[in-house]
Amino acid sequence: MEKVEEKGRGGRRRRSWKRKEEEKEEELEEELKEKLKEKLKELEKEEQLEEELKQELELEKELEELNDEELEEKLEEDLEEELEEEQNIYYKNNIIKNEYYILNL
CATH class of the missing domain: 1.20.5 (Single alpha-helices involved in coiled-coils or other helix-helix interfaces)
Structure with a gap:
């Protein structure tokens, strides 16, 4: 009977440990998602700036061609x-x- 109790206790501990590990993984996933969203926003801003720079360069070329x-x-x-x-x-x-x-x- 002692062995069963030990397994039962260990099982609870393992389940508790598993839950904690799963919670940590979920938190890490959420953090990664947030970081990815921020990176995506930064990339969109950079793309917008690149487009503006391209337009400015085109205008400068047109002025030079006058x-x-x-x-x-x-x-x-x-x-x-x-x-x-x-x-x-x-x-x-x-x-x-x-x-x-x-x-x-």
């Missing part, structure tokens, strides 16, 4: 417009000065 002549033409037009405005201001100031001079005669 024809220099077109840029020069646009700059010339802008400069001509500015010069015209300055000339108009100069002429208007002269007209005002002349009118002032005439009025003071």
Whole structure:
């Protein structure tokens, strides 16, 4: 009878030990799942950043491909417009000065 009792006690101990081991395994699995989820999120962020970088590079290439002549033409037009405005201001100031001079005669 003693042997049966010893086996029974050992059986309970083994079952208790097994349960503890199973609980530890479940906890480890949960931790691994969480870590995998975090890694997946990080990878998604990295992919998004890579895509943004690709788009930026494409835009830079497009800018480089723009024809220099077109840029020069646009700059010339802008400069001509500015010069015209300055000339108009100069002429208007002269007209005002002349009118002032005439009025003071």
